[in-house]
Amino acid sequence: MGKRLVVIGNGIAGIATVDEVLRFDPDMQISIFGKEPHLGYNRVLLSEVLAGKMGMDSIYLKNRDWYDKNNIDLHLGVKVIGIDTLNKKITAEDGSTINYDSLLVATGSSSYIPPIKGVEKEGVFPFRNIEDTEGILNGARDSIYDGKVIASVVYDPEGILEKVKMSKRALVIGGGLLGLEAARALSLHGVEVTIAHIMERLMEQYLDETASGMLKDEMERMGIRVLLNCEAVEILGYPRVRGVSFRDGGIYDTDLVVIAAGIRPNLGLAVSSGIMVDRGILVDDHMETSVKDIYAIGECAEHRGRTYGLVAPIMEQAKVAAEAVCNRDGAIYEGSIPASVLKVMGINLMSIGEFSGQPGDLEEIVYKDLSASIYRKILVKENRVAGAILLGDVNDGPRILRLIKEGIDISSVRSRILFGDQSSGAAVMTDADLVCRCMGITKGMIVTAIEEHGITSLNGVAQHTKACTSCRGCSPIIDQILQEVLGGDYSVEPKDPPICSCINLPQRELREKIIEKGLKSVKSVLINFATAPGCDKCKPAISYLLNEIWIDDYEENRSARFINDRVHANIQKDGSFSVIPRVPGGVVTSEELRRIANVADKYKVPMVKITGGQRISLLGIRKDQLPFIWSDLGMRSGHAYTKAVRTCKTCVGNLFCRVGLQDSIGLGIAMESRFQGVSTPAKIKMGVSGCPRNCAEATIKDIGVVGIQDGWEVYVGGNGGNRVRSADLLVSVKSGDDAIRISGLFLQYYREDGRFGERTSSFVERIGMDKIKETLFDDSLKNVRLGERLDLSLAVLKDPWEEGSKPVAVRQFEELGAYEG
Amino acid sequence: MKDKMIKVGKISDVPEGEGRVFRLGRSEIAIFRLDSAIFVVDNKCPHKSGPLADGIVAGDEVICPLHGHRFNLKTGLSVGDDERINTYPVFVEGEDLFIEDGFAE
Numbered sequence: 001m002g003k004r005l006v007v008i009g010n011g012i013a014g015i016a017t018v019d020e021v022l023r024f025d026p027d028m029q030i031s032i033f034g035k036e037p038h039l040g041y042n043r044v045l046l047s048e049v050l051a052g053k054m055g056m057d058s059i060y061l062k063n064r065d066w067y068d069k070n071n072i073d074l075h076l077g078v079k080v081i082g083i084d085t086l087n088k089k090i091t092a093e094d095g096s097t098i099n100y101d102s103l104l105v106a107t108g109s110s111s112y113i114p115p116i117k118g119v120e121k122e123g124v125f126p127f128r129n130i131e132d133t134e135g136i137l138n139g140a141r142d143s144i145y146d147g148k149v150i151a152s153v154v155y156d157p158e159g160i161l162e163k164v165k166m167s168k169r170a171l172v173i174g175g176g177l178l179g180l181e182a183a184r185a186l187s188l189h190g191v192e193v194t195i196a197h198i199m200e201r202l203m204e205q206y207l208d209e210t211a212s213g214m215l216k217d218e219m220e221r222m223g224i225r226v227l228l229n230c231e232a233v234e235i236l237g238y239p240r241v242r243g244v245s246f247r248d249g250g251i252y253d254t255d256l257v258v259i260a261a262g263i264r265p266n267l268g269l270a271v272s273s274g275i276m277v278d279r280g281i282l283v284d285d286h287m288e289t290s291v292k293d294i295y296a297i298g299e300c301a302e303h304r305g306r307t308y309g310l311v312a313p314i315m316e317q318a319k320v321a322a323e324a325v326c327n328r329d330g331a332i333y334e335g336s337i338p339a340s341v342l343k344v345m346g347i348n349l350m351s352i353g354e355f356s357g358q359p360g361d362l363e364e365i366v367y368k369d370l371s372a373s374i375y376r377k378i379l380v381k382e383n384r385v386a387g388a389i390l391l392g393d394v395n396d397g398p399r400i401l402r403l404i405k406e407g408i409d410i411s412s413v414r415s416r417i418l419f420g421d422q423s424s425g426a427a428v429m430t431d432a433d434l435v436c437r438c439m440g441i442t443k444g445m446i447v448t449a450i451e452e453h454g455i456t457s458l459n460g461v462a463q464h465t466k467a468c469t470s471c472r473g474c475s476p477i478i479d480q481i482l483q484e485v486l487g488g489d490y491s492v493e494p495k496d497p498p499i500c501s502c503i504n505l506p507q508r509e510l511r512e513k514i515i516e517k518g519l520k521s522v523k524s525v526l527i528n529f530a531t532a533p534g535c536d537k538c539k540p541a542i543s544y545l546l547n548e549i550w551i552d553d554y555e556e557n558r559s560a561r562f563i564n565d566r567v568h569a570n571i572q573k574d575g576s577f578s579v580i581p582r583v584p585g586g587v588v589t590s591e592e593l594r595r596i597a598n599v600a601d602k603y604k605v606p607m608v609k610i611t612g613g614q615r616i617s618l619l620g621i622r623k624d625q626l627p628f629i630w631s632d633l634g635m636r637s638g639h640a641y642t643k644a645v646r647t648c649k650t651c652v653g654n655l656f657c658r659v660g661l662q663d664s665i666g667l668g669i670a671m672e673s674r675f676q677g678v679s680t681p682a683k684i685k686m687g688v689s690g691c692p693r694n695c696a697e698a699t700i701k702d703i704g705v706v707g708i709q710d711g712w713e714v715y716v717g718g719n720g721g722n723r724v725r726s727a728d729l730l731v732s733v734k735s736g737d738d739a740i741r742i743s744g745l746f747l748q749y750y751r752e753d754g755r756f757g758e759r760t761s762s763f764v765e766r767i768g769m770d771k772i773k774e775t776l777f778d779d780s781l782k783n784v785r786l787g788e789r790l791d792l793s794l795a796v797l798k799d800p801w802e803e804g805s806k807p808v809a810v811r812q813f814e815e816l817g818a819y820e821g
Numbered sequence: 822m823k824d825k826m827i828k829v830g831k832i833s834d835v836p837e838g839e840g841r842v843f844r845l846g847r848s849e850i851a852i853f854r855l856d857s858a859i860f861v862v863d864n865k866c867p868h869k870s871g872p873l874a875d876g877i878v879a880g881d882e883v884i885c886p887l888h889g890h891r892f893n894l895k896t897g898l899s900v901g902d903d904e905r906i907n908t909y910p911v912f913v914e915g916e917d918l919f920i921e922d923g924f925a926e
Contacts, residue, residue, distance in 0.1 A: 457889065463901045502879075533880035536889070540877070559838025563875035563886045566839075571886055575872040809836045816830035816843040816852065 002027035005325055006090055006098060008080045008269070009106030010034025012440060013298030013314045015061045017104055020322030022070055028326070030072045031098055033090075037077035039064060073098075083273035085291045102293050102325045105281060107266040109299040109309065114173070114198075114261045118235030124257040168192060171244050171252055173232050174260035175202040177340060180215075182260045183224050194225040194252060196232055196244070198261075206340050206351035210368065211375055211389045218347050218373060227252075265300040265307060280307040285332040287321040295321045304335050312336060312434050315442075337387075337404050341394065341437065350394040353387030353404050354379050362386060367418050376418050383411045395476060398429045426480030435481065436467035436474045443481060450485045454501035454537055458482070486757065499756070500537035502530045507755050511545055520546060521555035536562070541756035544643065547679050548751050552796040558809050567813060568800040569626055570641035572619065577626060579618040581635035582676060585650045585668035585688075586614025592635060599632050613647035613685060615640070624814050627804030637801040639677045643756075645684045645747070648672035649697065653690030653707070662707025664690035667736040671705070674740060675747060677797055678790075681754035681763075684747070699727045702760040703743045708732070712739040716746050716772070717764030725761040728769050731777070745776045745783055748790040826912065826919040832859065833916060840874035840883065850909060852918065853878060853894055859913065860894040861920055863906040867899075873906070 005021060007014045010032050021028050034040060040061045067074050075092065082091040083103065091097050111126045113119055168191065172183045175197025187193045195202075201212035202219075216226045231247040235257060243253045265280040276282045276290035280302030287295045287303070297317040299309050308314065313336035320333040339352040354362065356379070367376045374392035378385055378400065385403040390396060396419070403410065410417050429435070431444025449455055449464040461478050462468045468475050485497055496506030503510060503526075510529060519525050522542045526534045534542075539560035546554040558566045569577035583592065596616055600608050606620030615638055621629060630637075639646050648671050651657065653664030668688035675686075687698035690707040698704030700720035704727050706713045711734040718727030730746060733739050749772065754763045764772065776783050803812065829843040835854040842864050843850050849864035851874035862883075864874050871887030878884075882900060884891050891900040897908040912919040 460901070535879035536877040536884040539879075557838070559836065559878065562877065563872075566875075571872075571875065573869065573887065575870070575875070575887075809839070811834055811836075811841055816834050816841050817845075 002029050003101040004029040004031065004099065005102045005104065006030075006100035007032045007104045007106060008090070009104075009108060009298070009300075010036070010040040010074075010076070011106065011108055011298070012040075012061065012311065013106035013108070013318060014104065015040045016315055016318035016440075017106065017297060017321050017325070018070075018072070020319050021325055024322060024326040024328060026070075030070065031075065031100075032067075032072055033075045033078050033080050033092060035077070035079050039067070039076070080269060083269065083275075083294070085273055085275070085294065088293065100293075102295065104321060104325070105270060105275075105289070105294065105296040105300060106298045107269060107300045109263040109265045111259070112262040112264045113259060114232075116173070116232050116235060116259075118241075119259065121235050121237065121241050122239050123237075123241035123255055124235055124259065126259045169194070169254045170256040170258060171196055171232075171254045172258045172260055173244075174262065175199065175226065175228070176205065176260070176262060177203060178262070179258075179260035180219065182258050183219070184222065186256075186258065187222065187224055191256070192223075194227060194254075195219070196227045196230040196246070196252070198229070198231045200229050202226065202228075203351075206338075206355060207349075207389060208356045208377070211349070211351075211355075211377070211391050214370070214373060214375055214391055215347070215349065263299065263309060265302070267300065270296070270300070278302055278305075285320075285334065286324040287317055287333055288324060295324060297321050303333060306335060306338075308336060308338065310336075310338060310340065311437055311440050312339065315434070315440065337401065339397065339401055341397075348390070348392055348394045350390045350397045351388075352390075352397065352401055353385075354381075355387050355389050365414075365418055378417055380410065380414075380417075383409050383414075385410060385417070398426070398433060398477070401433075402429070426477050426484055429477075435477050436465075438474075439466045439468075441465050441467035446478060446481050447485055450482065451498060452501060454535065456482065456486060456537065497755075499541055500535055502526070502532035502535050502538045504531065505529060507541065507545070508753070510542075511549065511752075514545060515549055520550055520553070522546065522557045522560040534560070540565070544679060544681065544756050548793070551792050556808075558812075564641040566809065567623055567626060568637055568641060568803065569621065569623075574620075576620045576622060578640070579621050579626065579629055579633075580611065580615050580638040580640035581633050582638040582647075582672075583615055583635075584672040584676070585648055585665050587650075587665060587669060588616070592633075595633055595635070599629055602632065603629060611640070613640070614649050615647060626813050627807075630801040630804040636799045637677065639800075642679075643682050644677050644679045645672075645675040645686070648686040648688060649701070650688045651690050651693075651695035653688075657690060659693065660690035660707070661709060662690045662712060663736070664688040664696060664705075664707055667705060667712070667739065668696070670736065671703075671740055671743065674794065675744070677800070678747070678751075678793055680747070680751055681756050682759045684760070686743075700724060701727065703746065705739045705743070710734065712736060714739050714742055714746075717760045717769075719759060719761035721759075723761070728764060730769075730773065741787070742776065744790050745786050746772070748786040748793075749775060751790075751793075752786075825922050827922050829861075829911075829918050829920055831916045832913070832918060835859075838878055840876065840878070842872065842874045849874075850920070851883075852911075853883065855881065855894070859911045859918060861909040861911045862892070862894055862897060865906075866890055866892075867904045867906060 005028050007018060014032060018030055079093045080090050081093050089097050089099050113126055170186050170191045170193050172179050172193060172195045175195050179195055183193045183195050201209055202215050203212060219226055232244050233247050234245045235241050236243040236245055241255060241257050243251050244257060245251045267277045267281060270277050270281045275294060281289055281296040281300050283289055283296050283301050283303050287297050289296050298314050316336055317333055320331045323331040337353045341350050363380045365378045365380060377389045379387040384407050385400060388400045429443045431442060433443050435441055435443050435446055445465055446461055446467055449461060453464050455461055455464060458475055458478055468478055496508060498504045499507055499510060514525060519528060522539055525542045540562050543560045563571050569579055571577055600618060603625055605618045609617045609619060611617050648668040650664045650668030652660060654660035654662055655665055671686055684702045686703045687696040687701040688705045689696040689698045692706055692708060694706055698706050699715050700718040704715040704718055711732060713732050714730045715727035716730045719725040731742055750760055750763055829852060835841045835852055837854055840851045840853040843852055851862055851864040853860045855878060864872055866873055866885040868890045869887055871885040873883050873885055875886045876883040881894050882891050883894055892906050897906045899905060909920050
């Protein structure tokens, strides 16, 4: 029979530990006591439940199956009232006793009620339930985790919300994280709110004077008054509050008072059991208390003089405690770096580690822009980051946290340390780093879910992991992780991601295997390598690969193509399509314009729009109109609907421009005419400028050419989309022909090695310019082959709009019923 | 029985693995042909009215081309979201496909 672990507390800390214990020792017999009658749940989300945004079912940390499956002896709604440390036995309030081999105390904390006269009056509410204050032995009600307010005004069985609505003015006592978030919550209900804070600045535990001052300005900008050095001494009025009097003699008229003056660890059980406590239950580096085999973690524990009320440290502590419980000696806990985030709508604030220091001890690197409300301060000790305050933009938080955790010497990057690589929030996180602080979801959990379930959207991540279902503050980071995993716009990828959940192979490997086995249809590829029927991710990717590998010697399967590639037009939000004919270099004849105008009239085209790529788009076209419109236009497809070479934007160049150095129009037309429509992993936009003034914006194109005094510069990997990226210079050449030839080599390299859906901006960052140059210029064998293969692909290209008169699928453009004989 | 049936087309009108639309008045249904089985469902995605007949099929599910919502063609239930589309029994007589009148209501 396995050892018995008894856990007092059914919250995040207790359950996280049990989770870890079960990994190490599935035979451990586990009993959990929870004071509350519910299964363990994530308190952070209670407000969402009460607001009706989430069901109670979705905030349980574990469902009942989990308790059952792991044979957990669960005691809900039962307080533990005594620990007999000598006989290793606990006693619960229902009189039951149970022996333990190891005991975990995870009793959390309760709200602190300051000694103010009259706090019992009507209209005065602690931020959490007042019942909690009476000597609770385990389980903290409405605790705060991770600096995030839980219940605020919404969670209250007495109906505070109703009372709030009737109130016109409210006073929040306490200017810490809790008080600020409470104040903002109240103000959103239309109440006039004032914060009374006993200290000389807001959030004094986390912020320096400057940041506190700026925060105060921001709160006041939101209409929330802030009184500092202001101590409430008495609640006035009877039976209901009418006002509050302060130490300095001032009186504030109000009919609602919310007390958010901090939390206190729940220590009663530990004290009465003879376990040593100070501010919290004292624990060593194995999370063991002064009594052997009794461990404590979470908000009730004090380690090396510190207590933590944040999710991340609790998770770290849980791992260590679990190892100790299972007699695995490896892990020790050396403390956490507190990183607190204030989540108040409209304010971004993060405080990490140390925030101020004595002169000579800590150096400060500061950026301050008062009118833009941006403040960034990094504290440096012996060339290592010791802490930071970020106000206005917290995306950089994970990077700084990492610098602190790893103790990285920053001397070489010191001049850039304040701003670093701003967009790389997710990229510098480890799998163990928390992304969603509300639900306790790590980056690793999200990455695994993305890979296992083929997730491609934030919603998908939310559904599968529950990350980002509460405050949603982590959505930018999750976006970055998605891009990172799916090869979107990020270069740092730990490994080659599989194509999707159907095919567990990276694209590179799949490509090799398709060639090796000579597979020439989507079906045969799926039969050989897929574990699922094929989906909207892998089918188009396989179709692309077959075309790229076998050129025209493969079986094209339109059911494996996205609708745009079935009908050669871009589907719009209403199911209609856009038609963009090709006008190489953006140069169009009057005759073509006349035909476009005639089509617009004849088919009553809802909108004719000049595009960003120097073309003309006909919008709102029905699918069945496409063949007729193509025929009337008598122009080639512009491929503006597909992953292929699209357009080449040009400036006027030396044909007309008085400062033009080169014939950009001529080169642009030649480039577009040569490469038009060849399939690529993601769309290709090109540009040619006739001089370095670069009016064609060639340096934010996938392939851009810029005329210089005696030749051309070729750039690759630019992007003007959601992450603007300046293209990298590939080479300078003398002639336009060379520019086209080298662009072609790059294009083919990208066609063969780019991941489906990966733009050149990401491709260039992933492969690196050095490798690209080496392949295109030094490896004579490879570059000759690249050129040859591109030529073969270009040689067989057909204008897809020819399918208008020669459809390749049954009723390719028509609905059923039409043309019924 | 024929009186209550509407002919929506022939099996050969729908390519294997794809969907096609049948329209009656303002109502639209999507007809899919998958491994010789025929499925008939609402054409409009409940999310933003995307044309499901234009979606890629994954197994017995279709993925809306606009925003990727996913529906089981047999049950009409969405995968992941709380949405559903109507499914309609289809009758095959020789090459012809019929569904019961009334879908347009």
